[in-house]
Amino acid sequence: MTTLDALENKIDDLTKTVAHIETLVSTEAERCPYREDVAQVARNEESIKGLTKDVNSVQIKYASLGAMWGAIGGALTGLASKFFNIT
Numbered sequence: 001m002t003t004l005d006a007l008e009n010k011i012d013d014l015t016k017t018v019a020h021i022e023t024l025v026s027t028e029a030e031r032c033p034y035r036e037d038v039a040q041v042a043r044n045e046e047s048i049k050g051l052t053k054d055v056n057s058v059q060i061k062y063a064s065l066g067a068m069w070g071a072i073g074g075a076l077t078g079l080a081s082k083f084f085n086i087t
Contacts, residue, residue: 029035080086 032038
């Protein structure tokens with residue numbers, strides 16, 4: 001075997017190796033053990049954003065209810081103190 005033959009063999013080996021690496025890279029997503037989990041998270045993202053908006057809305061409503069009940073409590077306390085002459 002001549003030096004040229006040896007080089008051609010090495011080039012053939014390198015070509016096969018590069019082809020194998022290219023195949024691995026192109027099919028990496030298919031081989032990922034977490035691909036279903038990643039896809040599920042992507043689908044859930046919009047749902048989570050909607051739930052976050054709903055939670056924020058409920059928090060705002062409860063805050064306004066708390067302020068309203070505070071005002072009502074203050075008014076009732078004021079009326080009771082006048083009615084019972086509490087100073």
